[in-house]
Structures are given as C-alpha cells and as structure tokens.
Amino acid sequence: DAGVIQSPRHEVTEMGQEVTLRCKPISGHNSLFWYRQTMMRGLELLIYFNNNVPIDDSGMPEDRFSAKMPNASFSTLKIQPSEPRDSAVYFCASSLVTGAPRTNEKLFFGSGTQLSVL
Amino acid sequence: AQTVTQSQPEMSVQEAETVTLSCTYDTSESNYYLFWYKQPPSRQMILVIRQEAYKQQNATENRFSVNFQKAAKSFSLKISDSQLGDTAMYFCAFMKLRDDKIIFGKGTRLHILP
Numbered sequence: 001d002a003g004v005i006q007s008p009r010h011e012v013t014e015m016g017q018e019v020t021l022r023c024k025p026i027s028g029h030n031s032l033f034w035y036r037q038t039m040m041r042g043l044e045l046l047i048y049f050n051n052n053v054p055i056d057d058s059g060m061p062e063d064r065f066s067a068k069m070p071n072a073s074f075s076t077l078k079i080q081p082s083e084p085r086d087s088a089v090y091f092c093a094s095s096l097v098t099g100a101p102r103t104n105e106k107l108f109f110g111s112g113t114q115l116s117v118l
Numbered sequence: 119a120q121t122v123t124q125s126q127p128e129m130s131v132q133e134a135e136t137v138t139l140s141c142t143y144d145t146s147e148s149n150y151y152l153f154w155y156k157q158p159p160s161r162q163m164i165l166v167i168r169q170e171a172y173k174q175q176n177a178t179e180n181r182f183s184v185n186f187q188k189a190a191k192s193f194s195l196k197i198s199d200s201q202l203g204d205t206a207m208y209f210c211a212f213m214k215l216r217d218d219k220i221i222f223g224k225g226t227r228l229h230i231l232p
C-alpha cells in the first residue's frame with residue numbers, strides 16, 4: 001500500500017489567494033483527519049470524516065477554511081482567502097475504525113503539506 | 119474537553135543515556151487510549167507506543183517504555199540507550215474510548231548528542 005498521499009508537498013502562495021490541499025487516504029480506511037502543525041500550537045485537529053461524512057469540524061479556525069470528502073478515496077482542505085497566519089504544515093491522516101465499542105487503533109499520516117503564505 | 123500537556127518544549131541528552139519525556143492529560147473519562155508519536159526531521163509521523171487505560175501493565179516496545187500513572191493522569195515516555203536516530207519531535211496523544219479523534223500535545227523536541 002502506498003500509504004496516505006498528500007499533495008502538494010510544498011505550497012507557496014500570496015495572501016488573498018485560494019489554496020487547495022489534497023489527500024488520498026489508505027484504501028479501506030473509513031476515517032480521515034486533517035491536522036495543522038505550528039510551533040506555537042503543536043498538532044491541532046481541524047476536522048475529521050467518517051464514511052465520507054464530516055463528524056467534527058470544531059477545530060476549523062474560520063469560515064475561510066473548508067473541507068470536503070466527495071468519496072472514500074479523496075479529500076480536500078481549502079483556504080480562501082489565505083493569510084500569512086495560515087502558514088503551517090497540514091497533515092492528513094486516515095484510519096480504520098471498527099468494532100463495538102468503536103476503536104481507532106492507529107492513525108496513518110501522510111507526509112504533510114508545508115504551506116507558506118507570503 | 120480533553121487536554122494533553124507536554125511541559126518540556128525541548129531536551130538534549132548524550133547518546134546512550136536514558137531520557138524521560140513527560141506528559142499529563144486531563145479527562146473525566148475512565149477508559150481511553152494514550153499514544154506517543156515520533157516525528158523525525160523528515161516530517162513523517164511514527165507511532166512509537168500505545169497504552170490502553172484499562173491495562174495496568176505499562177506498555178513497552180524495545181528501548182521505549184512508558185510510565186502510566188492513571189490516578190495522576192501522567193503518561194511519560196522513557197527511551198533507554200538513546201541513539202542518534204531518536205532525535206525527533208515527540209508527541210503525546212489521547213483518545214477516548216468510543217471516539218475516533220486523537221488529541222495531541224504540543225510536542226517535545228529531543229536532541230540526541232554524539
């Protein structure tokens with residue numbers, strides 16, 4: 001398996017531009033997570049999906065951020081318009097949540113997208 | 119809401135020494151999972167060790183072991199015989215049972231010195 005695939009690996013853009021980050025989860029996984037990593041705040045959970053449905057988006061910082069999961073093999077995180085304070089590493093992760101009680105035993109992370117907003 | 123606190127932003131130790139990274143958490147749950155993840159300079163996130171709160175025995179994985187103190191809500195990671203390849207950011211993380219999301223601390227940057 002190729003693992004969780006994120007693109008692009010690096011993104012440099014100017015303030016005000018739209019940015020779209022992409023993620024392909026591991027085939028067969030039913031949960032997908034978007035995290036943001038900064039020096040000040042560490043790893044923050046932005047949003048997660050289960051079976052393509054958004055379950056918890058309480059971590060999304062502002063209306064400028066939106067995420068979609070149109071099918072089980074693809075998700076996007078969009079920032080519009082982007083601001084310098086959005087500069088961070090954005091990680092996508094997927095997992096297989098099973099059982100009763102539900103158990104998320106292990107997150108598999110992508111290699112992240114380093115976003116720089118100038 | 120659950121919180122995870124790592125009080126040591128950065129640490130340095132000599133190669134072959136033993137080092138302990140601290141983690142405390144706050145929850146009203148009785149059943150949950152705790153994790154330590156390693157992030158080397160490559161940015162890859164690697165699961166180091168996992169502990170179920172209902173198990174009293176501390177988890178171990180080769181040179182990595184934890185000291186899980188449930189009453190104190192403490193979950194420290196001990197790295198024995200540290201190696202240069204252990205240089206990384208280490209994140210402590212928490213997950214409620216019957217939940218899907220994992221909450222991370224801010225991390226501890228560990229430097230292993232030759």
